Amino acid sequence: MSTPKTSEQKAEFKKDNQPHVISYRLTEEDYRETETLAGVQGISVNELCRKTLVAWLQEGRGMTLNERLIYEEIARLRFVTGQCFKLLASDELDKESWEKVLEVEGKKGKEIADNLLRRAMASGGARNTNKGGEEDGEE
Numbered sequence: 772m773s774t775p776k777t778s779e780q781k782a783e784f785k786k787d788n789q790p791h792v793i794s795y796r797l798t799e800e801d802y803r804e805t806e807t808l809a810g811v812q813g814i815s816v817n818e819l820c821r822k823t824l825v826a827w828l829q830e831g832r833g834m835t836l837n838e839r840l841i842y843e844e845i846a847r848l849r850f851v852t853g854q855c856f857k858l859l860a861s862d863e864l865d866k867e868s869w870e871k872v873l874e875v876e877g878k879k880g881k882e883i884a885d886n887l888l889r890r891a892m893a894s895g896g897a898r899n900t901n902k903g904g905e906e907d908g909e910e
Contacts, residue, residue, distance in 0.1 A: 805819060805820070846880075846883050846884035846887045846888075847876050847884065851876050854872040855872065
């Protein structure tokens, strides 16, 4: 699709590519702060809110970079610990299998964290519990 040039084409482009509208209320103080932030960036309040939400959705569900790094490290540790206990329980823990676990963690650490975060978001929280209240230890 070509870039819209007239205001009518721009409105039609938005309708086709961004068909959903979100509306909510703010206090006067929150609105003034939002208006100030938008003004500093040279965009409308609506554009600031939309860009902020879209960034939040695309960048780890609102985590800062440091929070994301910590989360990823915890997810990696969870994976390694879980795999270690599985190998211990099945009496299969040896140097070779341990090195394989560490190799997988090293190559797929970000993917492991992403999958854990996706599962947590799908379940509506940070933990998925079974009926007994224990943490779901599936990897």
